[in-house]
Amino acid sequence: MLAGRRILLIIGGGIAGYKSLDLIRKLKEQGASVVPVLTRGGEEFVTPLSAAALAGHKVYRDLFDLTDEAEMGHIELSRSADLIVVAPATADLMAKMASGLANDLASTLLLATDKRVLVAPAMNVRMWQHPATQRNVALLGDDGVLFVGPDSGSMACGEFGPGRMAEPLAIVAAVEAALANGPMRGRRVLVTSGPTHEPIDPVRYIANRSSGAQGAAIASALVALGAEVVFVTGPAEAPMPLGVELVRIETAQQMANAVAAALPVDAAVFAAAVADWRVASASGSKIKKQAGGALPVLEFAENPDILATVAQMQSGRPRLVVGFAAETDDVIANATAKRKRKQCDWILANDVNPATGIMGGSENAVTLISQDGADSWPRMGKDAVAAKLAAKIAEALK
Numbered sequence: 092m093l094a095g096r097r098i099l100l101i102i103g104g105g106i107a108g109y110k111s112l113d114l115i116r117k118l119k120e121q122g123a124s125v126v127p128v129l130t131r132g133g134e135e136f137v138t139p140l141s142a143a144a145l146a147g148h149k150v151y152r153d154l155f156d157l158t159d160e161a162e163m164g165h166i167e168l169s170r171s172a173d174l175i176v177v178a179p180a181t182a183d184l185m186a187k188m189a190s191g192l193a194n195d196l197a198s199t200l201l202l203a204t205d206k207r208v209l210v211a212p213a214m215n216v217r218m219w220q221h222p223a224t225q226r227n228v229a230l231l232g233d234d235g236v237l238f239v240g241p242d243s244g245s246m247a248c249g250e251f252g253p254g255r256m257a258e259p260l261a262i263v264a265a266v267e268a269a270l271a272n273g274p275m276r277g278r279r280v281l282v283t284s285g286p287t288h289e290p291i292d293p294v295r296y297i298a299n300r301s302s303g304a305q306g307a308a309i310a311s312a313l314v315a316l317g318a319e320v321v322f323v324t325g326p327a328e329a330p331m332p333l334g335v336e337l338v339r340i341e342t343a344q345q346m347a348n349a350v351a352a353a354l355p356v357d358a359a360v361f362a363a364a365v366a367d368w369r370v371a372s373a374s375g376s377k378i379k380k381q382a383g384g385a386l387p388v389l390e391f392a393e394n395p396d397i398l399a400t401v402a403q404m405q406s407g408r409p410r411l412v413v414g415f416a417a418e419t420d421d422v423i424a425n426a427t428a429k430r431k432r433k434q435c436d437w438i439l440a441n442d443v444n445p446a447t448g449i450m451g452g453s454e455n456a457v458t459l460i461s462q463d464g465a466d467s468w469p470r471m472g473k474d475a476v477a478a479k480l481a482a483k484i485a486e487a488l489k
Protein backbone atom coordinates (compact mmCIF):
# COMPACT_ATOMS: atom_id res chain seq x y z
CA MET A 92 0.00 0.00 0.00
CA LEU A 93 1.13 3.52 -0.77
CA ALA A 94 -1.36 5.45 1.35
CA GLY A 95 -0.20 9.00 1.94
CA ARG A 96 2.87 8.62 -0.29
CA ARG A 97 3.62 11.38 -2.79
CA ILE A 98 5.05 10.43 -6.16
CA LEU A 99 6.45 12.93 -8.62
CA LEU A 100 6.00 11.22 -11.97
CA ILE A 101 8.12 12.49 -14.85
CA ILE A 102 6.74 11.33 -18.19
CA GLY A 103 9.38 11.40 -20.92
CA GLY A 104 8.83 11.36 -24.66
CA GLY A 105 8.19 7.80 -25.75
CA ILE A 106 5.36 5.70 -27.09
CA ALA A 107 5.32 3.90 -23.72
CA GLY A 108 3.86 7.15 -22.32
CA TYR A 109 0.40 5.67 -22.82
CA LYS A 110 1.24 3.13 -20.11
CA SER A 111 2.15 6.01 -17.78
CA LEU A 112 -1.49 7.07 -17.70
CA ASP A 113 -2.36 3.59 -16.49
CA LEU A 114 0.52 3.88 -14.02
CA ILE A 115 -1.04 7.05 -12.56
CA ARG A 116 -4.30 5.17 -12.01
CA LYS A 117 -2.59 2.17 -10.45
CA LEU A 118 -0.52 4.34 -8.10
CA LYS A 119 -3.65 6.17 -7.04
CA GLU A 120 -5.49 2.88 -6.49
CA GLN A 121 -2.75 2.06 -3.97
CA GLY A 122 -3.44 5.32 -2.13
CA ALA A 123 -0.55 7.42 -3.50
CA SER A 124 -0.93 10.97 -4.71
CA VAL A 125 0.71 11.63 -8.06
CA VAL A 126 2.10 14.91 -9.34
CA PRO A 127 2.76 14.60 -13.08
CA VAL A 128 5.55 16.38 -14.92
CA LEU A 129 5.60 16.22 -18.70
CA THR A 130 8.74 16.77 -20.75
CA ARG A 131 8.37 18.45 -24.13
CA GLY A 132 8.66 15.02 -25.76
CA GLY A 133 6.23 13.56 -23.25
CA GLU A 134 3.60 16.06 -24.33
CA GLU A 135 3.78 14.63 -27.85
CA PHE A 136 2.48 11.31 -26.55
CA VAL A 137 0.38 12.22 -23.51
CA THR A 138 -1.82 15.27 -23.26
CA PRO A 139 -1.47 17.40 -20.12
CA LEU A 140 -5.24 17.23 -19.76
CA SER A 141 -5.38 13.42 -19.56
CA ALA A 142 -2.45 13.29 -17.10
CA ALA A 143 -4.06 16.00 -14.92
CA ALA A 144 -7.50 14.37 -15.07
CA LEU A 145 -6.16 10.97 -13.99
CA ALA A 146 -3.83 12.38 -11.35
CA GLY A 147 -6.39 14.84 -10.06
CA HIS A 148 -3.52 17.30 -9.91
CA LYS A 149 -2.00 20.11 -11.91
CA VAL A 150 0.58 19.01 -14.47
CA TYR A 151 3.94 20.77 -14.49
CA ARG A 152 5.57 21.32 -17.85
CA ASP A 153 7.80 24.33 -18.09
CA LEU A 154 10.74 25.46 -15.99
CA PHE A 155 10.02 29.08 -16.74
CA ASP A 156 6.34 28.96 -15.99
CA LEU A 157 6.24 31.85 -13.55
CA THR A 158 2.89 30.86 -12.14
CA ASP A 159 4.42 27.60 -11.05
CA GLU A 160 7.39 29.37 -9.52
CA ALA A 161 5.02 31.65 -7.63
CA GLU A 162 3.00 28.67 -6.42
CA MET A 163 5.82 26.25 -5.84
CA GLY A 164 9.42 26.60 -6.95
CA HIS A 165 11.16 23.77 -8.78
CA ILE A 166 13.35 23.06 -5.76
CA GLU A 167 10.35 22.58 -3.53
CA LEU A 168 8.54 20.57 -6.19
CA SER A 169 11.49 18.16 -6.41
CA ARG A 170 11.65 17.70 -2.66
CA SER A 171 8.01 17.58 -1.66
CA ALA A 172 7.71 14.08 -3.13
CA ASP A 173 8.62 10.86 -1.33
CA LEU A 174 9.94 9.37 -4.57
CA ILE A 175 10.57 10.58 -8.10
CA VAL A 176 9.56 8.12 -10.83
CA VAL A 177 10.69 8.61 -14.43
CA ALA A 178 8.45 6.58 -16.77
CA PRO A 179 9.10 6.32 -19.60
CA ALA A 180 12.74 7.30 -19.24
CA THR A 181 14.19 7.94 -22.69
CA ALA A 182 17.86 7.48 -23.60
CA ASP A 183 18.07 11.26 -23.83
CA LEU A 184 16.65 11.86 -20.37
CA MET A 185 18.96 9.26 -18.82
CA ALA A 186 21.96 10.84 -20.58
CA LYS A 187 20.99 14.21 -19.11
CA MET A 188 20.62 12.67 -15.65
CA ALA A 189 23.97 10.88 -15.92
CA SER A 190 25.81 14.06 -16.90
CA GLY A 191 23.97 16.38 -14.52
CA LEU A 192 22.34 18.60 -17.13
CA ALA A 193 19.50 20.83 -16.01
CA ASN A 194 18.11 22.52 -19.10
CA ASP A 195 14.41 21.85 -18.72
CA LEU A 196 11.96 21.24 -15.89
CA ALA A 197 12.38 17.43 -15.71
CA SER A 198 16.19 17.44 -15.68
CA THR A 199 16.26 20.34 -13.21
CA LEU A 200 13.93 18.52 -10.82
CA LEU A 201 16.09 15.42 -11.09
CA LEU A 202 19.23 17.37 -10.31
CA ALA A 203 17.66 19.35 -7.46
CA THR A 204 16.01 16.47 -5.63
CA ASP A 205 17.15 14.99 -2.36
CA LYS A 206 14.80 11.99 -2.80
CA ARG A 207 15.32 8.61 -4.40
CA VAL A 208 14.72 8.29 -8.11
CA LEU A 209 13.21 5.23 -9.82
CA VAL A 210 13.68 4.98 -13.56
CA ALA A 211 11.65 2.87 -16.01
CA PRO A 212 13.59 3.00 -19.27
CA ALA A 213 11.83 2.64 -22.62
CA MET A 214 13.54 2.82 -25.97
CA ASN A 215 14.48 0.94 -29.09
CA VAL A 216 16.58 -2.17 -28.39
CA ARG A 217 19.69 -0.82 -30.16
CA MET A 218 19.46 2.45 -28.26
CA TRP A 219 19.22 0.49 -24.98
CA GLN A 220 22.16 -1.73 -25.90
CA HIS A 221 24.33 1.13 -27.16
CA PRO A 222 27.50 1.46 -25.07
CA ALA A 223 26.65 5.12 -24.37
CA THR A 224 23.28 4.18 -22.83
CA GLN A 225 24.78 1.26 -20.92
CA ARG A 226 27.49 3.60 -19.60
CA ASN A 227 24.80 6.03 -18.43
CA VAL A 228 22.82 3.22 -16.79
CA ALA A 229 25.96 2.13 -14.90
CA LEU A 230 26.69 5.72 -13.82
CA LEU A 231 23.13 6.22 -12.63
CA GLY A 232 23.25 2.90 -10.76
CA ASP A 233 26.41 4.09 -9.00
CA ASP A 234 24.58 7.30 -8.08
CA GLY A 235 21.91 5.20 -6.35
CA VAL A 236 19.23 5.57 -9.02
CA LEU A 237 16.85 2.58 -8.99
CA PHE A 238 15.73 0.82 -12.16
CA VAL A 239 12.68 -1.21 -13.08
CA GLY A 240 12.92 -2.94 -16.44
CA PRO A 241 13.23 -2.59 -19.32
CA ASP A 242 11.48 -5.81 -20.29
CA SER A 243 12.30 -7.84 -23.35
CA GLY A 244 9.79 -8.46 -26.09
CA SER A 245 8.46 -7.15 -29.35
CA MET A 246 8.51 -3.39 -29.52
CA ALA A 247 6.35 -0.69 -31.08
CA CYS A 248 9.15 -0.04 -33.60
CA GLY A 249 8.89 -3.65 -34.84
CA GLU A 250 12.16 -4.87 -33.34
CA PHE A 251 12.57 -7.48 -30.61
CA GLY A 252 14.69 -7.39 -27.46
CA PRO A 253 15.18 -5.40 -24.25
CA GLY A 254 13.78 -1.87 -24.30
CA ARG A 255 10.09 -2.18 -23.49
CA MET A 256 8.97 -0.17 -20.51
CA ALA A 257 8.11 -2.34 -17.49
CA GLU A 258 4.39 -2.93 -17.04
CA PRO A 259 2.59 -0.44 -14.75
CA LEU A 260 2.01 -3.13 -12.08
CA ALA A 261 5.72 -3.91 -12.06
CA ILE A 262 6.51 -0.21 -11.65
CA VAL A 263 4.02 0.02 -8.77
CA ALA A 264 5.75 -2.95 -7.10
CA ALA A 265 9.13 -1.24 -7.58
CA VAL A 266 7.71 1.96 -6.07
CA GLU A 267 6.45 -0.02 -3.07
CA ALA A 268 9.84 -1.69 -2.70
CA ALA A 269 11.68 1.64 -3.00
CA LEU A 270 9.54 3.11 -0.23
CA ALA A 271 9.43 -0.04 1.87
CA ASN A 272 12.64 0.54 3.77
CA GLY A 273 12.95 -3.23 4.02
CA PRO A 274 15.97 -5.09 5.40
CA MET A 275 17.14 -5.99 1.88
CA ARG A 276 17.31 -2.40 0.72
CA GLY A 277 20.53 -1.77 -1.21
CA ARG A 278 21.10 -5.51 -1.75
CA ARG A 279 21.18 -7.00 -5.22
CA VAL A 280 20.04 -10.61 -5.53
CA LEU A 281 19.98 -12.98 -8.48
CA VAL A 282 17.21 -15.57 -8.75
CA THR A 283 17.10 -18.25 -11.45
CA SER A 284 13.77 -19.90 -12.08
CA GLY A 285 11.68 -22.14 -14.29
CA PRO A 286 12.65 -24.96 -16.61
CA THR A 287 15.03 -24.70 -19.52
CA HIS A 288 14.14 -25.81 -23.03
CA GLU A 289 16.83 -27.65 -24.93
CA PRO A 290 16.13 -27.78 -28.66
CA ILE A 291 16.15 -31.01 -30.64
CA ASP A 292 15.28 -29.21 -33.84
CA PRO A 293 13.44 -25.93 -34.56
CA VAL A 294 10.06 -27.37 -33.46
CA ARG A 295 10.93 -29.86 -30.72
CA TYR A 296 12.64 -29.50 -27.38
CA ILE A 297 13.42 -31.32 -24.16
CA ALA A 298 12.00 -29.75 -20.99
CA ASN A 299 10.89 -30.61 -17.47
CA ARG A 300 7.84 -30.10 -15.29
CA SER A 301 9.01 -27.05 -13.33
CA SER A 302 6.32 -24.34 -13.27
CA GLY A 303 8.64 -21.61 -12.00
CA ALA A 304 6.22 -20.90 -9.14
CA GLN A 305 8.75 -21.27 -6.32
CA GLY A 306 11.37 -19.08 -8.06
CA ALA A 307 8.80 -16.36 -8.82
CA ALA A 308 7.59 -16.41 -5.21
CA ILE A 309 11.16 -16.07 -3.92
CA ALA A 310 11.82 -13.11 -6.23
CA SER A 311 8.59 -11.40 -5.06
CA ALA A 312 9.45 -12.00 -1.41
CA LEU A 313 12.90 -10.47 -1.90
CA VAL A 314 11.43 -7.44 -3.73
CA ALA A 315 9.00 -6.98 -0.84
CA LEU A 316 11.98 -6.73 1.52
CA GLY A 317 13.44 -3.97 -0.65
CA ALA A 318 16.01 -6.00 -2.64
CA GLU A 319 16.94 -5.25 -6.21
CA VAL A 320 16.27 -8.58 -7.93
CA VAL A 321 17.57 -9.88 -11.24
CA PHE A 322 15.20 -12.67 -12.27
CA VAL A 323 16.60 -15.02 -14.91
CA THR A 324 13.84 -17.33 -16.02
CA GLY A 325 13.23 -20.10 -18.49
CA PRO A 326 9.84 -20.50 -20.21
CA ALA A 327 7.75 -20.82 -17.04
CA GLU A 328 4.00 -21.20 -16.56
CA ALA A 329 3.85 -19.18 -13.35
CA PRO A 330 3.14 -15.44 -13.66
CA MET A 331 6.27 -13.32 -13.67
CA PRO A 332 7.13 -11.56 -10.39
CA LEU A 333 6.72 -7.79 -10.37
CA GLY A 334 9.35 -5.19 -9.68
CA VAL A 335 12.29 -7.29 -10.88
CA GLU A 336 14.83 -6.92 -13.64
CA LEU A 337 13.45 -9.63 -15.91
CA VAL A 338 15.72 -11.71 -18.15
CA ARG A 339 14.00 -14.37 -20.21
CA ILE A 340 16.07 -17.24 -21.58
CA GLU A 341 15.33 -20.67 -23.06
CA THR A 342 18.39 -22.88 -22.82
CA ALA A 343 20.78 -23.71 -19.97
CA GLN A 344 23.64 -22.12 -21.90
CA GLN A 345 21.65 -18.88 -22.24
CA MET A 346 20.86 -19.03 -18.52
CA ALA A 347 24.59 -19.42 -17.74
CA ASN A 348 25.38 -16.36 -19.89
CA ALA A 349 22.59 -14.28 -18.32
CA VAL A 350 23.76 -15.23 -14.82
CA ALA A 351 27.35 -14.22 -15.65
CA ALA A 352 26.07 -10.88 -16.99
CA ALA A 353 24.03 -10.23 -13.81
CA LEU A 354 27.01 -10.51 -11.45
CA PRO A 355 28.12 -9.10 -9.06
CA VAL A 356 25.29 -9.71 -6.60
CA ASP A 357 25.11 -9.96 -2.83
CA ALA A 358 23.22 -13.26 -2.92
CA ALA A 359 22.15 -15.74 -5.57
CA VAL A 360 19.27 -18.22 -5.38
CA PHE A 361 19.26 -20.98 -7.97
CA ALA A 362 15.67 -22.17 -8.09
CA ALA A 363 15.71 -23.08 -11.79
CA ALA A 364 15.27 -26.67 -12.91
CA VAL A 365 18.13 -26.57 -15.37
CA ALA A 366 18.35 -29.36 -17.93
CA ASP A 367 21.48 -31.36 -17.19
CA TRP A 368 21.93 -32.25 -20.82
CA ARG A 369 21.35 -30.64 -24.19
CA VAL A 370 21.16 -32.32 -27.56
CA ALA A 371 24.77 -32.28 -28.73
CA SER A 372 24.03 -31.11 -32.24
CA ALA A 373 20.48 -29.83 -32.45
CA SER A 374 19.26 -29.97 -36.01
CA GLY A 375 18.82 -26.66 -37.84
CA SER A 376 15.86 -28.05 -39.74
CA LYS A 377 12.96 -30.27 -38.70
CA ILE A 378 13.97 -33.92 -38.38
CA LYS A 379 11.78 -35.96 -40.78
CA LYS A 380 10.55 -39.51 -40.34
CA GLN A 381 12.75 -41.94 -42.20
CA ALA A 382 11.44 -44.34 -44.80
CA GLY A 383 11.62 -47.87 -43.39
CA GLY A 384 11.05 -46.65 -39.81
CA ALA A 385 14.67 -45.94 -38.82
CA LEU A 386 14.60 -44.05 -35.49
CA PRO A 387 16.59 -40.89 -34.86
CA VAL A 388 19.33 -41.18 -32.25
CA LEU A 389 19.91 -38.20 -30.01
CA GLU A 390 23.32 -37.67 -28.57
CA PHE A 391 23.60 -35.52 -25.45
CA ALA A 392 26.21 -33.10 -24.16
CA GLU A 393 26.40 -31.92 -20.55
CA ASN A 394 25.22 -28.40 -19.76
CA PRO A 395 27.32 -26.09 -17.60
CA ASP A 396 26.45 -26.37 -13.90
CA ILE A 397 25.50 -22.76 -13.23
CA LEU A 398 25.13 -23.07 -9.46
CA ALA A 399 28.48 -24.84 -9.04
CA THR A 400 30.23 -22.32 -11.30
CA VAL A 401 29.01 -19.36 -9.23
CA ALA A 402 29.53 -21.13 -5.87
CA GLN A 403 33.13 -21.90 -6.81
CA MET A 404 34.10 -18.45 -8.12
CA GLN A 405 37.55 -17.46 -6.85
CA SER A 406 36.77 -13.76 -6.83
CA GLY A 407 33.50 -11.86 -6.85
CA ARG A 408 31.53 -14.78 -5.40
CA PRO A 409 28.16 -13.70 -3.95
CA ARG A 410 28.28 -13.71 -0.16
CA LEU A 411 25.44 -16.20 -0.08
CA VAL A 412 24.82 -18.88 -2.71
CA VAL A 413 21.63 -20.92 -2.36
CA GLY A 414 20.77 -23.98 -4.43
CA PHE A 415 17.82 -26.32 -4.62
CA ALA A 416 17.99 -30.07 -4.73
CA ALA A 417 15.09 -31.77 -6.40
CA GLU A 418 15.30 -35.41 -5.31
CA THR A 419 13.10 -38.46 -5.53
CA ASP A 420 15.13 -40.75 -3.21
CA ASP A 421 17.19 -40.31 -0.03
CA VAL A 422 16.36 -36.62 -0.16
CA ILE A 423 18.43 -35.33 2.75
CA ALA A 424 21.48 -37.54 2.16
CA ASN A 425 21.57 -36.69 -1.55
CA ALA A 426 21.04 -32.99 -0.94
CA THR A 427 23.73 -32.88 1.75
CA ALA A 428 26.19 -34.48 -0.67
CA LYS A 429 25.06 -32.07 -3.40
CA ARG A 430 25.78 -29.05 -1.19
CA LYS A 431 29.33 -30.28 -0.57
CA ARG A 432 29.90 -31.14 -4.23
CA LYS A 433 28.63 -27.83 -5.59
CA GLN A 434 30.05 -25.79 -2.66
CA CYS A 435 27.00 -23.61 -2.16
CA ASP A 436 26.17 -22.22 1.28
CA TRP A 437 22.62 -23.52 1.56
CA ILE A 438 20.60 -26.11 -0.27
CA LEU A 439 16.85 -26.31 -0.08
CA ALA A 440 16.06 -29.96 -0.57
CA ASN A 441 12.66 -31.04 -1.77
CA ASP A 442 11.08 -34.34 -2.57
CA VAL A 443 9.77 -34.21 -6.12
CA ASN A 444 8.21 -37.67 -6.14
CA PRO A 445 4.99 -37.32 -8.18
CA ALA A 446 3.09 -38.49 -5.10
CA THR A 447 4.13 -35.33 -3.21
CA GLY A 448 2.47 -33.07 -5.82
CA ILE A 449 5.22 -30.49 -5.24
CA MET A 450 6.48 -30.12 -8.79
CA GLY A 451 3.86 -27.96 -10.48
CA GLY A 452 1.81 -27.71 -7.25
CA SER A 453 1.21 -24.74 -4.95
CA GLU A 454 2.87 -26.17 -1.83
CA ASN A 455 6.39 -27.17 -0.94
CA ALA A 456 8.05 -29.11 1.85
CA VAL A 457 11.70 -28.20 2.08
CA THR A 458 14.68 -28.96 4.25
CA LEU A 459 17.29 -26.24 4.52
CA ILE A 460 20.73 -27.78 4.55
CA SER A 461 23.64 -25.63 5.62
CA GLN A 462 26.97 -26.27 7.33
CA ASP A 463 24.98 -26.31 10.56
CA GLY A 464 22.94 -29.33 9.47
CA ALA A 465 19.44 -29.98 8.18
CA ASP A 466 16.38 -27.95 9.20
CA SER A 467 13.08 -29.39 7.92
CA TRP A 468 10.31 -26.82 7.43
CA PRO A 469 6.68 -27.90 7.65
CA ARG A 470 4.84 -28.28 4.37
CA MET A 471 3.46 -24.85 3.40
CA GLY A 472 2.49 -22.69 0.45
CA LYS A 473 5.30 -21.74 -1.95
CA ASP A 474 4.72 -18.06 -1.02
CA ALA A 475 5.29 -18.90 2.64
CA VAL A 476 8.46 -20.86 1.84
CA ALA A 477 9.63 -17.86 -0.18
CA ALA A 478 8.90 -15.38 2.62
CA LYS A 479 10.73 -17.57 5.16
CA LEU A 480 13.73 -17.96 2.85
CA ALA A 481 13.83 -14.22 2.02
CA ALA A 482 13.81 -13.36 5.72
CA LYS A 483 16.66 -15.83 6.33
CA ILE A 484 18.66 -14.34 3.45
CA ALA A 485 18.14 -10.83 4.88
CA GLU A 486 19.39 -12.11 8.24
CA ALA A 487 22.45 -13.74 6.69
CA LEU A 488 23.45 -10.60 4.76
CA LYS A 489 23.15 -8.29 7.78
Ligand code: CTP
Pocket residue numbers: 283343361362363364365366367394395396397398399413414415416417418
Ligand atom coordinates in the same frame (compact mmCIF):
# COMPACT_ATOMS: atom_id res chain seq x y z
N1 CTP B 1 21.71 -26.33 -11.39
C1 CTP B 1 22.36 -25.38 -12.14
N2 CTP B 1 22.86 -25.72 -13.36
C2 CTP B 1 22.71 -26.98 -13.85
C3 CTP B 1 22.02 -27.95 -13.08
C4 CTP B 1 21.53 -27.57 -11.86
O1 CTP B 1 22.50 -24.24 -11.71
N3 CTP B 1 23.20 -27.28 -15.03
C5 CTP B 1 21.23 -25.94 -10.04
C6 CTP B 1 19.72 -25.93 -9.87
O2 CTP B 1 19.19 -24.64 -10.12
C7 CTP B 1 19.56 -26.31 -8.41
C8 CTP B 1 20.77 -27.20 -8.14
O3 CTP B 1 21.70 -26.92 -9.17
O4 CTP B 1 19.70 -25.19 -7.55
C9 CTP B 1 20.52 -28.64 -8.10
O5 CTP B 1 19.80 -29.09 -9.20
P1 CTP B 1 19.49 -30.64 -9.39
O6 CTP B 1 18.86 -30.82 -10.71
O7 CTP B 1 18.79 -31.15 -8.17
O8 CTP B 1 20.94 -31.19 -9.32
P2 CTP B 1 21.88 -31.81 -10.40
O9 CTP B 1 23.21 -31.13 -10.31
O10 CTP B 1 21.23 -31.79 -11.71
O11 CTP B 1 22.08 -33.27 -9.84
P3 CTP B 1 21.26 -34.61 -10.16
O12 CTP B 1 20.41 -34.34 -11.36
O13 CTP B 1 22.33 -35.59 -10.41
O14 CTP B 1 20.47 -34.88 -8.93
